[in-house]
Amino acid sequence: MIRYILTRFLRAFITIVLVVTFAFVVLRLSGDPATIILGPEAPPEAIAAFRKSWGLDQPVLVQYIQYFAAIFQGDLGMSMRDGRPALELVMERIPATLALTLPALMLKLAMGVPAGVYAALHQGTAFDRAVMVAAVMGFAVPSFVLALGLVLVFAVNLGWLPSGGRDTIWHAILPIVTLGLGGAAALARFTRSAMLEVLGQHYIRTASSKGLAWAVVVRSHALPNAAIPTVTLIGFLVGSLIAGAIVVESVFSWPGVGRLMVVAVANRDLAVVQCILLLVATTMVTSNLIVDFLYGALDPRLRHGARANA
Amino acid sequence: MLITRRNTLRLGAAAAGSLALPRLSLAQGNRPSITIAVQKIVNSNTLDVLREQSNVGERVFFGSIWESLIGRNLRDQLEAQPMLATEWKRIDDQTVELKLREGVRFHNGDEMTAEDVAFTFSRERMFGNTEPKNRSTIKAFETIPTPRPGKELPPEVPAVARRAWPDLARVDIIDKYTVRFINATPDVTLEGRLLRYGSDIMSRRGWEESASYLEWARKPVTTGPYKVERFTPDTELLLVSHDDYWGGLPPLQSIRFVEVPEVASRVNGLLSGEYDFACDIPPDLIGEIESNASFEVQGGTILNHRLTVFDKNHAQLVDPRVRRALTHSIDRQAIVDSLWAGRTVVPAGLQWPYYDDMFHADWTVPEFNPELAASLLKEAGYKGDPIPYRLLNNYYTNQVATAQILVEMWKAVGLNVQIESKENWAQIMERGETRAIRDWSNSAPFNDPVSSIVNQHGPNGQQQQIGEWTNAEMNELCLFLETSMDRPARRKAFRRMLEICEREDPAFTVLHQNATFTAKSKAIKWQASPAFAMDFGPGNFAV
Numbered sequence: 001m002i003r004y005i006l007t008r009f010l011r012a013f014i015t016i017v018l019v020v021t022f023a024f025v026v027l028r029l030s031g032d033p034a035t036i037i038l039g040p041e042a043p044p045e046a047i048a049a050f051r052k053s054w055g056l057d058q059p060v061l062v063q064y065i066q067y068f069a070a071i072f073q074g075d076l077g078m079s080m081r082d083g084r085p086a087l088e089l090v091m092e093r094i095p096a097t098l099a100l101t102l103p104a105l106m107l108k109l110a111m112g113v114p115a116g117v118y119a120a121l122h123q124g125t126a127f128d129r130a131v132m133v134a135a136v137m138g139f140a141v142p143s144f145v146l147a148l149g150l151v152l153v154f155a156v157n158l159g160w161l162p163s164g165g166r167d168t169i170w171h172a173i174l175p176i177v178t179l180g181l182g183g184a185a186a187l188a189r190f191t192r193s194a195m196l197e198v199l200g201q202h203y204i205r206t207a208s209s210k211g212l213a214w215a216v217v218v219r220s221h222a223l224p225n226a227a228i229p230t231v232t233l234i235g236f237l238v239g240s241l242i243a244g245a246i247v248v249e250s251v252f253s254w255p256g257v258g259r260l261m262v263v264a265v266a267n268r269d270l271a272v273v274q275c276i277l278l279l280v281a282t283t284m285v286t287s288n289l290i291v292d293f294l295y296g297a298l299d300p301r302l303r304h305g306a307r308a309n310a
Numbered sequence: 311m312l313i314t315r316r317n318t319l320r321l322g323a324a325a326a327g328s329l330a331l332p333r334l335s336l337a338q339g340n341r342p343s344i345t346i347a348v349q350k351i352v353n354s355n356t357l358d359v360l361r362e363q364s365n366v367g368e369r370v371f372f373g374s375i376w377e378s379l380i381g382r383n384l385r386d387q388l389e390a391q392p393m394l395a396t397e398w399k400r401i402d403d404q405t406v407e408l409k410l411r412e413g414v415r416f417h418n419g420d421e422m423t424a425e426d427v428a429f430t431f432s433r434e435r436m437f438g439n440t441e442p443k444n445r446s447t448i449k450a451f452e453t454i455p456t457p458r459p460g461k462e463l464p465p466e467v468p469a470v471a472r473r474a475w476p477d478l479a480r481v482d483i484i485d486k487y488t489v490r491f492i493n494a495t496p497d498v499t500l501e502g503r504l505l506r507y508g509s510d511i512m513s514r515r516g517w518e519e520s521a522s523y524l525e526w527a528r529k530p531v532t533t534g535p536y537k538v539e540r541f542t543p544d545t546e547l548l549l550v551s552h553d554d555y556w557g558g559l560p561p562l563q564s565i566r567f568v569e570v571p572e573v574a575s576r577v578n579g580l581l582s583g584e585y586d587f588a589c590d591i592p593p594d595l596i597g598e599i600e601s602n603a604s605f606e607v608q609g610g611t612i613l614n615h616r617l618t619v620f621d622k623n624h625a626q627l628v629d630p631r632v633r634r635a636l637t638h639s640i641d642r643q644a645i646v647d648s649l650w651a652g653r654t655v656v657p658a659g660l661q662w663p664y665y666d667d668m669f670h671a672d673w674t675v676p677e678f679n680p681e682l683a684a685s686l687l688k689e690a691g692y693k694g695d696p697i698p699y700r701l702l703n704n705y706y707t708n709q710v711a712t713a714q715i716l717v718e719m720w721k722a723v724g725l726n727v728q729i730e731s732k733e734n735w736a737q738i739m740e741r742g743e744t745r746a747i748r749d750w751s752n753s754a755p756f757n758d759p760v761s762s763i764v765n766q767h768g769p770n771g772q773q774q775q776i777g778e779w780t781n782a783e784m785n786e787l788c789l790f791l792e793t794s795m796d797r798p799a800r801r802k803a804f805r806r807m808l809e810i811c812e813r814e815d816p817a818f819t820v821l822h823q824n825a826t827f828t829a830k831s832k833a834i835k836w837q838a839s840p841a842f843a844m845d846f847g848p849g850n851f852a853v
Contacts, residue, residue, distance in 0.1 A: 162584055
């Protein structure tokens with residue numbers, strides 16, 4: 001088991017290093033931040049001065065070594081646009097993003113899992129078909145279209161809710177609903193499929209034929225076994241809490257990490273982009289680690305398998 | 311019905327009729343506060359005119375916060391007018407003396423004096439350790455102060471300042487309300503440089519009391535009609551009235567700029583009454599917005615021309631006849647009519663009427679003459695080899711559509727131009743065999759060709775610095791234009807420069823004048839300026 005855990009941690013670390021390295025190389029090979037930040041009409045001497053002051057005139061390998069040396073000292077670099085530590089900028093934005101993504105995650109779970117379970121238990125009924133139609137639509141409609149549709153109805157036509165910004169709690173409703181509906185649709189589909197597969201298993205029929213109440217069969221035998229693919233998806237959703245609202249934040253002018261990411265990429269604000277990617281990669285990897293460990297808790301066979309491998 | 315931006319907005323506009331009256335919030339004293347949705351507040355995340363050399367900065371804060379000694383008349387044709395200086399005169403070819411307006415109050419309550427003006431043009435604030443190009447004639451600034459920790463200027467600030475004032479030697483304080491700007495060389499453009507953005511006056515005490523450059527640059531203490539109350543980069547900028555403004559009480563209690571990157575979101579917010587103004591409206595949406603009788607779109611041409619730029623080192627473009635063919639095969643008016651709904655113009659080449667006596671009214675862009683273009687290609691022996699065209703995705707309004715039209719126009723005369731999509735300016739400018747044609751624009755920060763054709767296409771301009779184009783005669787003329795005081799000779803030299811750059815050895819060709827559009831409720835009485843700047847000064851806002 002210890003070896004299993006250590007292996008997972010090592011893989012997670014390597015993944016993070018690779019993500020950050022990839023971002024570092026791609027960002028530096030795809031455009032000079034000086035030209036991008038100062039604009040196309042900037043005097044050449046201003047561009048030269050900017051490049052020198054930020055070390056962009058150094059070879060990429062030298063920059064790479066300096067970057068990693070700094071990371072291991074806890075320094076994630078300074079924003080070229082802002083002149084402040086990149087980590088400070090990102091941390092300022094995280095509460096705004098979590099203010100959307102956490103309630104949206106709750107909404108996804110509250111809508112998607114029960115809808116998927118109920119649809120599976122009532123396969124072929126009108127409710128099942130309605131859930132599947134809604135789920136397909138939730139998958140198929142891009143979030144920016146859904147967002148604009150909601151704005152059109154609730155902000156422009158009805159005037160009930162604001163169309164963008166982050167001034168009051170009302171400003172959060174449409175972005176949360178936009179994020180929540182898409183995720184709920186995915187969760188409903190995953191949960192329904194997993195439940196249907198489990199409900200067709202022999203042990204469900206055996207448990208039922210032993211005389212157990214159907215509710216007990218579902219709660220004690222079907223749900224835990226159907227939870228694994230759903231937990232996988234939930235793990236992904238949790239992992240994307242920090243950077244999972246890029247489009248929605250742009251449409252609703254919500255000043256979160258997603259918008260910071262868009263602006264930083266567009267301006268090649270290298271330290272900020274790398275800082276966000278590092279945090280996102282760390283969150284995603286950590287979330288996957290937790291999911292891996294949860295597998296063992298949910299399914300003893302996986303736990304035993306890991307022990308057998310150890 | 312397809313769900314498109316246009317359809318979405320059409321539905322919204324139809325539904326918004328009952329919501330069209332502006333929901334201006336009235337503060338104490340009955341002056342309204344407004345909210346303006348812009349695509350971008352600033353690029354540099356500061357409110358320093360020398361760091362934020364951009365169109366968005368000009369729109370959002372240059373005119374509302376900052377003021378220069380000589381101003382531009384934003385309510386007419388941008389002609390020079392007294393601003394913080396009431397009068398000025400030439401002492402000699404290198405010196406201008408200005409009388410400062412008395413009783414001008416900074417946002418911190420201090421009176422503006424010659425001390426503040428001299429400090430604005432100091433090494434500590436502007437020039438760092440840069441030197442005038444010709445410092446041997448006059449010894450510039452006796453000592454170079456060591457910046458206090460945290461007060462170091464970003465490296466691009468002295469570079470931009472020195473580009474704006476290449477030969478400024480010093481500013482002398484004659485008395486409390488009189489200053490002299492002394493140049494190291496004769497310069498006919500000194501008055502023009504005084505009205506350009508970047509020459510705006512700041513409070514010395516305001517600078518000295520700030521803990522760092524960044525703290526100051528987020529809330530500069532200046533003289534404009536509005537002062538900074540709150541600035542959250544990439545999110546919002548709240549300006550409030552500077553009640554002691556020398557030009558009278560500003561008409562608005564506050565102006566809140568909010569960053570709304572999506573055009574559909576800006577328009578939806580306008581229609582639903584959340585925003586009072588929505589900026590950066592694409593021309594193709596003007597008709598949709600104005601289909602609602604309660605709204606209108608204002609704006610028009612600005613001091614910026616869209617160019618197509620050539621790399622004369624590219625194998626297919628070495629022969630100037632091929633570049634000339636490129637310029638003669640463009641039906642510019644068709645682009646203006648189809649993509650801009652006729653709301654901009656094809657200008658008289660790379661110049662603006664506000665150049666005054668330097669403006670050549672009889673000059674035109676190369677005529678649209680496909681036969682001539684085909685003939686030039688034949689003479690040049692062009693065999694149809696591909697010519698790359700590096701293109702950004704709508705950095706400029708209508709950029710991609712314009713490029714696609716250009717490619718078809720060029721194809722019609724036998725030119726094989728192939729679009730290569732790029733992500734950013736660094737990729738566009740990158741040297742290499744695939745650099746041949748690209749897009750650009752050119753502004754005129756002050757009323758002389760030195761500010762535009764020399765600045766971008768001269769020997770120190772970016773086009774030559776990145777190795778796209780050069781011309782020995784052009785470079786000699788640039789030097790002459792920068793240093794000569796003989797206005798008729800300068801006018802003649804400028805004419806020759808236009809002939810070289812636009813006709814004989816094309817460095818670029820002008821497509822059309824740029825334009826910017828702002829949507830608002832008709833109930834708001836406000837007049838857009840012929841510039842990016844939004845003027846909310848006394849007398850230009852009423853409901």
